[in-house]
Amino acid sequence: DVKVTQSSRYLVKRTGEKVFLECVQDMDHENMFWYRQDPGLGLRLIYFSYDVKMKEKGDIPEGYSVSREKKERFSLILESASTNQTSMYLCASSPYRGQGNTIYFGEGSWLTVV
Amino acid sequence: AQTVTQSQPEMSVQEAETVTLSCTYDTSESDYYLFWYKQPPSRQMILVIRQEAYKQQNATENRFSVNFQKAAKSFSLKISDSQLGDAAMYFCAYSSNTGNQFYFGTGTSLTVIP
Numbered sequence: 468d469v470k471v472t473q474s475s476r477y478l479v480k481r482t483g484e485k486v487f488l489e490c491v492q493d494m495d496h497e498n499m500f501w502y503r504q505d506p507g508l509g510l511r512l513i514y515f516s517y518d519v520k521m522k523e524k525g526d527i528p529e530g531y532s533v534s535r536e537k538k539e540r541f542s543l544i545l546e547s548a549s550t551n552q553t554s555m556y557l558c559a560s561s562p563y564r565g566q567g568n569t570i571y572f573g574e575g576s577w578l579t580v581v
Numbered sequence: 582a583q584t585v586t587q588s589q590p591e592m593s594v595q596e597a598e599t600v601t602l603s604c605t606y607d608t609s610e611s612d613y614y615l616f617w618y619k620q621p622p623s624r625q626m627i628l629v630i631r632q633e634a635y636k637q638q639n640a641t642e643n644r645f646s647v648n649f650q651k652a653a654k655s656f657s658l659k660i661s662d663s664q665l666g667d668a669a670m671y672f673c674a675y676s677s678n679t680g681n682q683f684y685f686g687t688g689t690s691l692t693v694i695p
Contacts, residue, residue: 498681509687570683572626
């Protein structure tokens with residue numbers, strides 16, 4: 468089974484802190500994604516990466532950055548956390564483009580910024 | 582960009598009854614894939630069912646089936662013999678055969694009444 472592991476399920480951070488959310492997948496998938504999930508808004512794409520050191524902005528990249536130094540690991544960075552970044556963050560991975568490849572999700576990281 | 586619309590924020594069904602969740606999408610492509618994902622209260626998002634647009638036959642997975650109307654750009658999920666464990670948030674998703682991205686609806690929260 469594909470496993471996508473997010474390092475932290477629940478985090479509480481202070482405004483202005485730098486926050487790292489880590490994600491690891493074990494299926495050698497090319498694509499990795501970070502989504503933000505808020506009630507009534509569904510899943511919104513923050514960033515995705517289709518290869519090591521490659522990244523593309525999603526719909527809401529402002530205030531976030533990402534890092535993909537190894538194929539299996541994709542990190543989301545909040546440079547200076549703000550209260551409006553309190554949310555559930557979902558990491559996901561999928562095989563390379565085409566063939567309707569299924570996307571697989573981690574369990575999610577609940578971030579509260581106080 | 583492709584859009585996916587779920588017009589029912591909340592639905593409820595009596596245990597053992599049948600319920601249908603609606604999804605419409607907008608695309609100019611002819612070759613794509615559609616998915617239904619389930620997110621139980623534990624928050625792990627899992628694949629329920631997948632439909633390839635070039636296949637006319639509706640996908641079925643045990644008690645879950647879809648009604649895929651390509652011309653109408655409609656993709657509804659039918660859950661038969663509803664069980665308490667079906668209570669979850671359900672997301673409809675679209676993926677192009679040529680791209681890396683997935684597009685999600687805003688979700689439908691399904692309650693199963695004992």
